[in-house]
Amino acid sequence: MNNLFSLKRFGCALVDSGQLNLNKQIYEKDHRVIDEKCICSVCQSGYTRSYLNTIVSKETTACHLLTIHNVAYQV
Numbered sequence: 001m002n003n004l005f006s007l008k009r010f011g012c013a014l015v016d017s018g019q020l021n022l023n024k025q026i027y028e029k030d031h032r033v034i035d036e037k038c039i040c041s042v043c044q045s046g047y048t049r050s051y052l053n054t055i056v057s058k059e060t061t062a063c064h065l066l067t068i069h070n071v072a073y074q075v
């Protein structure tokens with residue numbers, strides 16, 4: 001996956017209250033899923049904000065997971 005999204009968008013998950021920037025340190029110890037009401041496979045599989053925060057700057061997997069969530073959120 002290339003730079004389909006700008007760096008600013010990378011690491012952002014869409015939620016009802018706006019966006020979660022999972023790069024932020026406050027999510028380091030946040031063990032909730034992105035959005036409890038979300039039915040996407042990422043949230044349902046129990047990927048936590050803490051986990052995503054850990055991998056978001058290192059692995060494209062994070063981008064992939066966030067894309068799944070964001071696409072599901074928007075439909």
Ligand SMILES: [Zn+2]
Pocket residue numbers: 034035038039040041042043044068069070072
């Ligand atoms: Zn989701």
